Amino acid sequence: MRKPMIAGNWKMCKDVNEAVELANEIKRSVYDVENVEVVICPPFTNLSDVGEMLIESNIGLGAQNCYWKDEGAFTGEVSTGMLKSVGCKYVIIGHSERRQYFGETDETVKFKIKAAIEKGLIPIMCVGETLEERESGKTMDIITAQIKGGLEGFSEDYIDTLVIAYEPIWAIGTGKTATPGQAQEVHAEIRKILSDLYSETFASSTRVLYGGSVKPENIEILMKEEDIDGGLIGGASLKSDSFTDLIKSTASLYAEKKG
Ligand code: PGA
Numbered sequence: 001m002r003k004p005m006i007a008g009n010w011k012m013c014k015d016v017n018e019a020v021e022l023a024n025e026i027k028r029s030v031y032d033v034e035n036v037e038v039v040i041c042p043p044f045t046n047l048s049d050v051g052e053m054l055i056e057s058n059i060g061l062g063a064q065n066c067y068w069k070d071e072g073a074f075t076g077e078v079s080t081g082m083l084k085s086v087g088c089k090y091v092i093i094g095h096s097e098r099r100q101y102f103g104e105t106d107e108t109v110k111f112k113i114k115a116a117i118e119k120g121l122i123p124i125m126c127v128g129e130t131l132e133e134r135e136s137g138k139t140m141d142i143i144t145a146q147i148k149g150g151l152e153g154f155s156e157d158y159i160d161t162l163v164i165a166y167e168p169i170w171a172i173g174t175g176k177t178a179t180p181g182q183a184q185e186v187h188a189e190i191r192k193i194l195s196d197l198y199s200e201t202f203a204s205s206t207r208v209l210y211g212g213s214v215k216p217e218n219i220e221i222l223m224k225e226e227d228i229d230g231g232l233i234g235g236a237s238l239k240s241d242s243f244t245d246l247i248k249s250t251a252s253l254y255a256e257k258k259g
Helices: 016-030 044-054 080-085 096-101 106-118 131-135 139-151 180-197 200-205 219-223 240-258
Strands: 005-009 037-041 059-063 088-093 122-127 163-166 207-211 230-233
Touching (some): 005 207, 005 240, 016 037, 016 044, 016 059, 080 106, 088 106, 106 139, 122 139, 139 180, 163 180, 180 207, 180 219, 230 240
Parallel strands (some): 005 230, 207 230
16 A cells, blocks of 8 residues: 655745744654655755754655756756765656746756656646646646656666655645546556656655645545545645645554545
8 A cells, every 4th residue: 555645845944943833743743653754945044954854753854946967067956965975865856946037957857867766856847727628628638747847767676666656736736636537547657657758656656745725624535535645735734734634644644545
């Protein structure tokens, strides 16, 4: 059974003091949760301090982005080796905000996934369609192109740690969540794409998270869907209460599912 993951994407929020305080609160409230992989992804400037606090905790540290070169004249960029050195285990790649505002493409996603894997980081690859694409019936084409493009040339053994996050752009930060049915439909399609590209085993063991206005009020109905393995959480990860609620609901649902 796939272990669920709840990953908090703090985006460009929290200075270092606020970040350490929030991480500490989360750490204290979820110390006994075992069956959910909990990840927090603070801004770059806070990774080192938050990372130190999370040593020997059950929370993993993730970054929100990376560059694919090891070092050199790339002003403003951060390498995967640097992320590793401050304790990161995960890195979000190709978030829609990176694609939308910073020109990331399926090709740069592919380079970044490779750079992450080479350094032993778990890539959380984001895919998702715009409202216009959904309304014109192109959702599955977009998702297929993003997955094929981002994973081009990789064998299933090479990407065996990969996590995919399906985040419909129209649902991010808007308060509009995809209905569980809408999300499940795309998640099932993602598994089918992975099965066609790789194998049934790979498709059924890869975790696919949902992201886009996930909150304590809707996590349960989303998590009940067969192919939803957790969430990539923006807004609701910025407060320890709501983030902790999400983690605990996921943990008890998982226990129920396992029977
Ligand atoms: P949201 O963001 O939960 O605030 O909608 C999700 C994300 O962008 O990862």
